[in-house]
Amino acid sequence: MIHDKTAMGRKSFDGETPLVGSGKHNRCVVLPANVPILADFFERRNQNWIARTNSASDLIIQVGDSCFHLHKIPVVSKSEYLNRLVFQRIRNSRENDGESLIIQIVDLPGGTKTFELVVKFCYGWKIDITATNVAPLYCAAHFLEMSEDLEQGNLISKTEAFLSFLMISSWKDSFRIFKSCESISTWAKELQIVKRCAEAVAWKASTNPKAFSFDCEYAAHWNFEASKRGKSELEGTGTGTANTWWFEDVSFLRIDHFIEVIQSIKTRGVKSALVGSCIANWTTKWFSQVRLGLDKVTPKHMTHQLHRVTTECLIRMLPTEEKSVSCNFLLYLLKAGVMLKINSELLNVLERRIASVLEQCHVSDLLVKNVGDNDPVYDVGVIIRLLQSYFSCMLSNPAAKSHAVGRLVDGLLAQVARDEKLTVKSFKSLVDALPQNARYCDDNLYRAIDMYLKAHPSLIEEERTTVCRVLEYHRLSQEARQHVMKNDRLPLKLTAQFVLQEQVNMTRSMISNGSNYRRTNAQTIIRISKHLEKGQVNAQEIKMIRKDVEMIKSQLKELHNCKVKLQKQLKIFG
Template identity: 70%
Template structure:
């Protein structure tokens, strides 16, 4: 078996005929929705399958089908009459009229082609009609079962064709274990190839270490599995997990299927309101996927889980499952990178990245750290600050969303606010139309003592900041300089809280304009130079005094 999909594979087929045919017919002619068996004797049985009618002979059909035998010779609610003909209506016949045409031809002894595309409906139809060996040796159940087993055991590609053809006869295919046998065959082949490739890679490890080739070899089966419907896909995944496939590969396969089938939900391509059944199918699919995710650490990426959480919120899935996702992502935050948090929106009026889904996880994380003494909240603080610098440039990001992200973590999550200040400055630069009150609201979290000296200098020169904040920083810097200078030779004492109170009172007493702030900034620079000279002089005096003592 190759390591990639076998698109050009020749189809397996089987031609079967029935032996000991009681009635011979020349042909089965079709007129609109009617099939009529042409023979020397007239037809005496009408079988209605859906909107189609088959005019056949009782003896030909009851000799192969126990089900029809009972209906013909016993009274039943599905019987009727049309002249000398007996009418039997068969509801929910597996495969419909197309499959029943093959069954009728088999009963008349004509050759029928069995392929991977029709074997599942034909096998289910044979069981529906109870065409077993008890009636006739070589009946349809035994022939379809033999060919079905051959296909499942011998052909990777045909196994998927069987699963896809089983969709139209889903309840029967599940009850007769067609889906289970196909899933186990796929799992066995995927595991076998994966183990074989692992051994080959180990043998060739000394010759080459191309991880790209190894990853491609590990995931060769993803594309075929991603063609399956959700219920068949889940069955395959469960079979693969039972056989011991690596959790990382299982998680990657689920991600591959999800991005393919739910892409129009995650990427916002539903421009037209979908019909309710489509939304319901997406909701059920998402809930099934969450329940199937491997629980091992690093088996799925944080970014994929965020996308899945976004879809779950949009589709309003079970709140308990949303909580499961939020908790799992929150536990991964301390090992995440900024790129792991980037979940794109696609609407023209939406922000570039979906920040609401990240905000949900952050709030969940903050609620959980109170009961977790080993939480590395400062690591998450650095992660969030980096994320803020990524989203701050977005012109469509609302002030409420940005503020919520800034305030999501407690104050002890940051030792220094320099990166946070840079993110706020980037946001103000990308939103020049914000009024003074809004800019002040965004900058409310910034505090003088939590910024580095370089950060404070930048604040005092930044004309994008609200005037009140810049003024407070300049005044506080003046007070600090004055305190540093006087403390070198006086008993000047003032607490930080007293300083802030004084600055605020000074600010309320007078309105300071931008020109005054510039002058005050120059005074601060002058005071710094004087303080530096004073410290230099102090060091020289200390050295001279030391030499005199010695």
Template identity: 55%
Template sequence: MRSKMMGCREEHQSTHGSVLGGKPNHCVIYPPKSSIVAEELERRNNDWLNSSSSSSSSSGTYRFVRTKVASDLMVQVGDFSFHLHKLAMVSKSGYLNRLVFAKRSEGHGHNGGSLKIVLDDLPGGTNTFESIANFCYGFKVDVTATSIAPLYCAANFLEMSDDLHQGNLISKTEAFLSFAIFSSWKDTFKVLKSCESVSPWSKDLLIVKQCSDAIAWKASTDPKAFTLGQNSNGNLNVGESSDTWWFQDVSTLRIDHFIQVIESIKRKGVKPELVGSCIAHWTAKWFSGTTFVFDDPTIFKHLTQKLQRITIESLINMLPAEKNSVSCNFLLYLVKLGLKIQVNSELLSKLETRIASMLEQCCAQDLLVKNYGDKDTTYDVGIVIRVVKAYVLLALKNSRARLCIVGRLIDGYLTLIARDINLTLIDFKLLVDALPTNARSCDNNLYRAIDMYLKAHPSLMEEERASVCKAMEYHRLSEDARQHAMRNGRLPLKIVTEFMLLEQVKMARSISVSKSNINPRTTTQVIMKMNNKKCLEKGFIAPQKEIMLIRKEVENMKMQLNQLQMCKLKLQKQVQRSCIK
């Protein structure tokens, strides 16, 4: 298919209505006729294309235009020199026109020699300037989605507008650039990727914004409405969720371009939950453990850490503010990264507060954030301790019922991590003690976690085991849990003895309460009834004998109470001896 657009003839295969895509968009620019007839731009060094990335091997490489007129202008771009003609170049470039005029004003070129111009900061470098030279001499220029952004930036740098020459390079490249961005999903990303080499020109010329807006529009639209093409791995972008199909391609973007895309997507009204999930997807792709992935291994370590810090701070700042738009687990992961990279403390505190406000809606699995060191715990306990402490500061005015929800959450989390042999006693205790005592109405889950921890750490000293059990209270355990604790050989003797003592005291109180609730008149009436029944069979029993029976019952109760008191004293002495040892 061939179509004309603002003097630029594009050759591309139409694929509208197909998610499978087709050949990438391709443009052939046919420039206006040049004032100088040239045969071709001759390359004296045939290895130029292979050596363009190495300054040492490309030094002294030249380009000559074959014409009947000798060249009078040398343009140096990087390590490459182009022997050209002023008339052909300045007629289409306002920037070169000014430089040539300034050189001649300084007296250069009056003796018949060539003027020399150096363009070290030309966007796109040597490859792009060769295309520009071809355009100025009337040769056709092949352009793709990968090369169009650098060429457009270079045309603006050289001021190649229609004011100098109708159908100049700016208008022609601009036409194909807009077409490539909005016609194909695949080409939009190619254009955006090529912008990395021509920053900040691509940003100032709004190429990045155009690409971001196009991606946002397509992400909120039925993917079958435009050309998707294939992703960077050559796999077709089909079979994805109807809401998240665009995550994979967006996650390939560099952080600054990713920020632009997310801002455009937010303005487009995409659901906050999808935006949060996309940010999490990008983070998971770019961060492996806590190591940032770089294409260039020569970047210095301090620069790497600085870029990491800027990246994490940018991710935190771009998070949707809406409640539940981002998972608690992902936010904890950001805290982990932020602590390692030492991001802004105020920003980190704000993030911890946000997580703390979500704890009442979380489950224990949400708190599991993996560590990657061999000697580290399986899961990062430190970040959970920080968040729980932040919650306690927020929850001072909360009802006890809400505190107990978080209490059950933390006890469940302790149960999940208790078997980790690398979990230190200090971290376990800090997490147990992070909540106030009124945050637990029942200690059954806490007891289970403590028992699992003691089982996984058999080398703990008696004092250490006692300190672990300190937060567990007898009266907050169920009857079954108490009975199990009193028979549990992993618990320290002090705790077992204390539980047994409290069990005896409980029994004593129960008997004492029963005794105090006895009504003499009622007891007498019961006995009288029994006696009256016996009287019918054996005759009348004297009132004096009835009184003796009551007294005997009271004496039995006193004896039982004394025995319990003696048992209590013995247990107290055992506890004291065990403490001395």
């Protein structure tokens, strides 16, 4: 017969007096009173535990793969749960007298190792309770209903007292308790162990480390380690390493325990910038250990699911206050969210949040690194998605400063253009993501394009034409136009267009200034124009047109000087 514990009772022990331990704050020795049968010793044979006394055992309890050969009286005198099961079995048993009752316990918190301590407690043996076993033992005591109703000083009250003592007194042991709760998650949450531990950590994190005596040296150590790293992770938020000494330990918590700590931290009124930086620190710690979808330790689908749920949890618990989280970290979460296909509504909320602060961002804020060895250094896809969201929001926000975003994107283009792994398609998509009216002129765009061509010398003519197609003569300054006409990295077709346009402008300028200049190379220009329409042009023809343009410039300069001299003479004789 299998007996499974399905209901958990709750009882508050907030009023209990902390148990005095053995002299060390992280260890307690428990010796129960009123033991009806004392065991001389416990013998272990493979998976069998045998309690040796003057009388033969009459009860077998199976926990996992182990069997415990025990006696009814010491067990049922301390456990209401086992008392009830033994009574039911005796009443319904058809077995012959003298045979041991067999009871199987399923899903006991802590398993065999914890039940071994319970058995020793029942038989009057002293047991060592530490930060690593107190939570499982406390949950097992609740499972087995070892309350004061049966006996004064029963296991629930003793473990409760020591558990509370550790949470209040020891920073290190609070995290050991967190770790021990991972294997008994359901019970630990139901009995409020995780919540209470989180509240204790939050209280200490929001208080001067010297306010609790046991771990001052430990806290000072982490403060020193943080200061050795140089820049504070909260640069620009007005807080420093003195307030972040607790980040490192909290970053080792599992996501559900970390959420509990953050919620408790928030309720204590800790600054939102500090909370945001703590979340960013935890994320960097965990996500750097397991690349998205590339972990070799666990199955890929499990890793994907874990990261998806974790990312959604992180986004939900972000502080909402302005400047509480950096734009770069929000972009990192957006990148992870897109890759992991998180909840679309949550993803949209994150996009809108980043878009709302985009105008105040710097180029460094937009640099989100890729993780693949064959990928470009920075992810431009997430920026393209962000820009689409931003300019979509602009329709309802006419006050948006699109030109500030234009300068920002051009700066980003110049930064990523140097990356040899950045494809033409990705670079062109980022260029096109910014509407033309978001730029006052295209000089910065031209510089970024020129840097891309310089970093990718193996591009064919068609690819260079694709990259440069966005450039327009009238949107460049005179200085940029001059550079275009002398730039051998640009496609010949674009250079020819700029040279011809420059010649036309020069000719108009000279005619408007009264010159009798006539183009002597009209046939050549007509021929080149036809070649341009067909996509055919050669370097020799471009060179000839450039020479003609230089000659026109020289004549225009002379004409201008003559005009100035005539105006001066007219003033003298006037």
